[in-house]
Amino acid sequence: MAIQIGQSEPGCNDPMGLLAACHRRVERFLKTLCAAAAQASVHDLTTEEREAIGRSLRYFREAAPNHTADEEQDLFPALVNRDPAAAAAVESLESDHVRAGELHRRVDAIGEEWIRSGRLSESELAKFREASTQLEQLYAEHIRIEETDVFPRAAQVLNEAELEAIGRRMAERRGVAFLPKSMAS
Numbered sequence: 001m002a003i004q005i006g007q008s009e010p011g012c013n014d015p016m017g018l019l020a021a022c023h024r025r026v027e028r029f030l031k032t033l034c035a036a037a038a039q040a041s042v043h044d045l046t047t048e049e050r051e052a053i054g055r056s057l058r059y060f061r062e063a064a065p066n067h068t069a070d071e072e073q074d075l076f077p078a079l080v081n082r083d084p085a086a087a088a089a090v091e092s093l094e095s096d097h098v099r100a101g102e103l104h105r106r107v108d109a110i111g112e113e114w115i116r117s118g119r120l121s122e123s124e125l126a127k128f129r130e131a132s133t134q135l136e137q138l139y140a141e142h143i144r145i146e147e148t149d150v151f152p153r154a155a156q157v158l159n160e161a162e163l164e165a166i167g168r169r170m171a172e173r174r175g176v177a178f179l180p181k182s183m184a185s
């Protein structure tokens with residue numbers, strides 16, 4: 001599913017801005033999953049909740065992997081190339097991505113079953129709650145490190161051409177046209 005990039009959002013010609021905007025979506029969709037899990041013992045899923053959970057699961061399944069690929073395939077290698085001292089931070093962030101992937105697979109499998117049947121057993125619900133809470137904790141620290149350390153470092157050491165190359169790859173991944181900064185109004 002192609003994610004619609006809103007007018008007010010940074011475009012691919014602002015790679016770090018767009019990555020931070022993706023973080024806001026990650027936080028929002030995770031919040032939806034955690035809130036649904038918190039409500040689940042009170043009642044079966046409503047149509048509205050079912051749709052909200054479906055949208056969140058779909059985001060993490062289909063769109064969020066682009067963000068991970070932006071970082072792992074383009075931003076991180078470019079950063080480490082310019083600033084080898086960033087390697088340790090990057091390695092730790094990449095292992096977070098692996099851990100998050102495992103948790104997402106668990107949340108997705110249980111969540112899809114939840115949408116299908118409208119309710120979960122107590123033990124499945126407990127597993128869903130635990131995995132989504134762990135994701136929230138993992139992302140809170142992960143995003144903090146990216147936004148306060150790694151992205152600012154990259155913005156400092158990468159030149160315009162390197163940033164544009166990263167942005168072009170982001171646009172390609174999302175199937176949208178790349179608008180160079182000089183052409184953006």
Ligand SMILES: [Fe+2]
Pocket residue numbers: 068071093097142146
């Ligand atoms: Fe990341």
Ligand SMILES: [Fe+2]
Pocket residue numbers: 019023067071143146
């Ligand atoms: Fe990120």
